[in-house]
């Protein structure tokens with residue numbers, strides 16, 4: 001099969017690596033890809049949001065199957081556009097992708113289906129929001145309703161901070177039109193986990209659990225990022241808790257999407273807080289998580305392409321996936337300054353040495369070639385991922401690999417996976 005993978009981050013490098021192992025794979029194209037995916041398939045210089053360009057390319061190159069990585073093309077309707085051109089594509093429709101792209105829609109689905117989540121209200125008027133936030137005396141969480149690259153959420157300890165966040169989002173429009181509406185919700189306490197599942201419209205196949213590290217600083221301090229590291233599995237997710245998550249969250253979500261006439265196909269990612277009262281949904285994503293996908297796919301055995309085809313064809317009940325029982329840990333190496341302004345174009349050395357280590361994969365994200373040298377080209381540059389017999393060993397191996405890699409201003413958290421070790 002000829003496959004087109006859309007996206008260009010560390011997640012897509014990991015997906016490309018896994019897809020390449022499929023016996024069914026013929027040509028693999030990645031649009032736009034990155035220097036990591038260029039070693040696995042053919043990068044195509046088309047932006048992941050250029051829907052016309054992608055559909056035209058897929059037609060011209062006789063693409064049999066497309067896999068959409070990021071949320072932007074999904075919420076813009078790329079899967080629908082490809083389907084209209086007769087090309088099977090892995091991912092939710094535009095309408096179903098609203099589960100991620102419109103948090104007020106997600107809240108509506110949760111409320112209508114009694115799915116546990118934080119109490120919340122939606123506002124499209126700043127003055128109304130301000131008055132409501134001022135009337136509260138507990139911590140509040142303020143969220144831009146639209147897509148904001150994982151940075152649209154402010155956890156505020158007091159109402160004054162909450163009002164400031166609402167002003168930034170709704171008045172100053174720091175996330176553009178994504179801030180036309182906000183969600184004001186109660187702050188939940190607990191550990192976060194990421195549960196990713198393949199969904200074929202009806203059937204659900206849950207992948208191994210994972211945990212992300214959103215804040216930039218060690219000990220989960222500082223502003224949120226796209227994710228600074230991840231590990232899989234998350235020991236907090238026992239079999240009993242996983243059963244509860246499936247029963248109380250995943251099944252009602254998939255059923256609710258059907259009742260809403262927006263059936264869901266693709267990867268459903270539930271970002272959960274495990275509170276004293278049980279699991280609560282913080283958000284849904286309509287795609288593989290980044291960086292959770294890197295450790296999850298390193299543990300997945302078998303043919304990812306076959307699983308994705310089964311999702312598209314509604315045959316997920318026939319699929320059986322084996323998992324490497326050993327844990328995996330992924331450390332994100334970022335450009336100094338991220339998630340604020342940072343410099344690009346820093347020469348990267350030591351990557352090949354790190355990638356040669358046993359049970360280590362260095363997935364590339366924000367990198368580029370300049371004058372024949374691999375350089376940084378984004379905030380999150382590299383995702384160094386390792387498998388080990390224990391979480392401690394996977395962690396040690398990942399950091400051993402990180403220590404081989406150098407670029408000016410490289411920043412990474414030293415405490416990835418510590419929560420799992422406690």
Ligand code: AMP
Pocket residue numbers: 118141143150153155185186187188189192214224271282283
């Ligand atoms: P989201 O994009 O909605 O997952 O939010 C990003 C991050 O903000 C989450 O991963 C949590 O760390 C935090 N967060 C979101 N909602 C809440 C909440 N209700 N209570 C506490 N933290 C939250």
Ligand code: GLY
Pocket residue numbers: 150212226227285288289290291292
């Ligand atoms: N790791 C969080 C996300 O993919 O949104």
